[in-house]
Amino acid sequence: MAGDSANKTGTDLKNDRYLRALMKQPVDVTPVWMMRQAGRYLPEYKQTRAVAGDFMALCKNTELATEVTLQPLRRFPLDAAILFSDILTIPDAMGLGLYFETGEGPKFKRPVQSRADVEKLGVPDPEHELQYVMNAVRSIRKALNGDVPLIGFSGSPWTLATYMVEGGSSKAFTKIKKMAFADPAALHTLLDKLADAVILYLNAQIAAGAQSVMVFDTWGGVLSPRDYKLFSLQYMHKIVDGLTRENEGRKVPVTLFTKNGGMWLESIAATGCDAVGLDWTIDIADARKRVGDKVALQGNMDPSMLYAQPARIQQEVSDILAGYGYGSGHVFNLGHGIHLDVPPENAGVFVEAVHHLSKPYHQK
Numbered sequence: 001m002a003g004d005s006a007n008k009t010g011t012d013l014k015n016d017r018y019l020r021a022l023m024k025q026p027v028d029v030t031p032v033w034m035m036r037q038a039g040r041y042l043p044e045y046k047q048t049r050a051v052a053g054d055f056m057a058l059c060k061n062t063e064l065a066t067e068v069t070l071q072p073l074r075r076f077p078l079d080a081a082i083l084f085s086d087i088l089t090i091p092d093a094m095g096l097g098l099y100f101e102t103g104e105g106p107k108f109k110r111p112v113q114s115r116a117d118v119e120k121l122g123v124p125d126p127e128h129e130l131q132y133v134m135n136a137v138r139s140i141r142k143a144l145n146g147d148v149p150l151i152g153f154s155g156s157p158w159t160l161a162t163y164m165v166e167g168g169s170s171k172a173f174t175k176i177k178k179m180a181f182a183d184p185a186a187l188h189t190l191l192d193k194l195a196d197a198v199i200l201y202l203n204a205q206i207a208a209g210a211q212s213v214m215v216f217d218t219w220g221g222v223l224s225p226r227d228y229k230l231f232s233l234q235y236m237h238k239i240v241d242g243l244t245r246e247n248e249g250r251k252v253p254v255t256l257f258t259k260n261g262g263m264w265l266e267s268i269a270a271t272g273c274d275a276v277g278l279d280w281t282i283d284i285a286d287a288r289k290r291v292g293d294k295v296a297l298q299g300n301m302d303p304s305m306l307y308a309q310p311a312r313i314q315q316e317v318s319d320i321l322a323g324y325g326y327g328s329g330h331v332f333n334l335g336h337g338i339h340l341d342v343p344p345e346n347a348g349v350f351v352e353a354v355h356h357l358s359k360p361y362h363q364k
C-alpha cells in the first residue's frame with residue numbers, strides 16, 4: 001500500500017490507510033485514531049506538561065509539542081497523528097488573552113461582549129501570531145518521517161464564538177444565544193471573521209505539512225435545526241469552499257465533526273467535505289445508509305466504553321464495524337475525546353481490536 005503512492009514529492013507514507021479511507025479507496029484494515037489521543041490519560045504526557053509549565057507553554061514549545069504528539073503513537077499502532085495544539089489558539093491570537101485555571105478549563109481575560117468588541121477584532125496572520133502552531137506542524141511532520149499522516153485542525157466558527165462570547169466553557173450558552181437572537185448582525189460579523197481566520201489558519205497548516213484537516217464543531221448541537229444551518233453550518237461550508245484541497249501531489253481530505261449533529265448528516269455531507277465525524281448518539285449503519293457514497297464516516301464509539309473490560313470493548317468495536325459493513329470509507333474513532341482517567345491499556349485494546357476485527361470487511 002505504501003509502494004503505490006511512493007513518489008518524488010516527499011509524500012510517500014509507510015501507512016496511508018487513514019487518507020485512503022477518507023477517500024474511500026481500498027484499505028487492508030480499518031484505520032483508527034482517537035480524539036484527544038495526546039493528553040492527561042498518559043503519564044508521559046503529564047510529565048512533559050510539567051516540564052513545559054502550563055498548557056499554552058507546551059503548545060508554544062516546538063520540541064515538547066512534537067514530543068507529546070508522538071507519545072500515543074509510540075504506545076499504540078495508530079494510523080494518524082494529530083497536531084498537539086488547541087482550538088482556542090485563534091481567539092488567543094485575536095487578543096482575547098487565553099488562560100487556563102487548574103481544573104476549570106479555558107478562560108478569556110477579554111471576552112467579546114458587544115458589537116463594538118466584534119468590530120475591533122482582526123483576522124490573525126497564521127505565520128505571525130500563530131507561527132508557533134506552524135512550527136509545530138513542520139517539526140511533527142519531520143519527526144513522523146512518513147510513518148503516518150498528520151492531521152491539522154481548527155474549531156468551527158460557532159464553537160470558537162461560544163468560548164469568545166461566554167468567556168470560557170459554558171453549559172447553557174446564554175450569552176452567545178443572546179447575541180444570536182438579540183443582535184444577529186453582530187454575531188454574523190464575528191462568525192464571518194472567524195471563518196476567514198480558520199481558512200487562513202488551516203491553509204497555513206496544510207502548507208506547513210498537515211495532510212488532512214478536521215473542523216471541530218463541539219457546540220453546534222446546542223442549536224435548533226434552523227439556527228444550526230444559519231450560525232454554524234453556513235460558516236463551515238464557507239471554510240470547506242476556501243480550503244486548499246490538494247498539496248504535495250495528494251488530496252487533502254477535510255472532515256467536519258458536529259457533536260450531537262447526527263440529525264443533520266445529509267446537510268453536513270452536502271458542504272463538499274470528504275468525511276463527517278459522528279458521535280455515539282447515532283447508529284453508524286443508519287448514518288451510512290443516509291450518506292451513501294457521498295462522504296466517508298469517522299467514529300463512533302462512546303469514549304466511556306474505554307472504562308469497560310477488554311471483552312466488552314472488543315464487542316463494541318465488533319458491533320460498530322458490523323454496522324458500517326463491508327468496504328472502505330470508515331475511519332474508526334471515539335465519538336468524542338478520550339477521558340483523562342481511562343487506563344492506557346484499554347486504549348491499546350481498542351486500537352488492536354479495530355485492526356484485528358476489521359480484516360474480514362476489507363477482503364477483495
Ligand code: 1CP
Nearest residue numbers: 035036037038039055082084085086087105169216218337
Ligand atoms: O491540562 C491540560 O493538559 C490541558 C488539556 C487540554 C488538551 C490536552 C486542552 C485544554 N486542550 C488539549 C489539546 C487538544 N484540544 C487537542 C490536541 C490533540 C489530540 O487530540 O491529541 C485537540 C484536537 C483539542 C481540541 C479542542 N479544545 C476542542 C474540540 C474537540 C473537543 O474535545 O470537543 C475543544 C472544545 C477544546 C477546548 C478545550 N481546550 C482544553 C479543554 C479542557 C477544552 C474543553 C473545555 C470545555 O469542555 O469547554
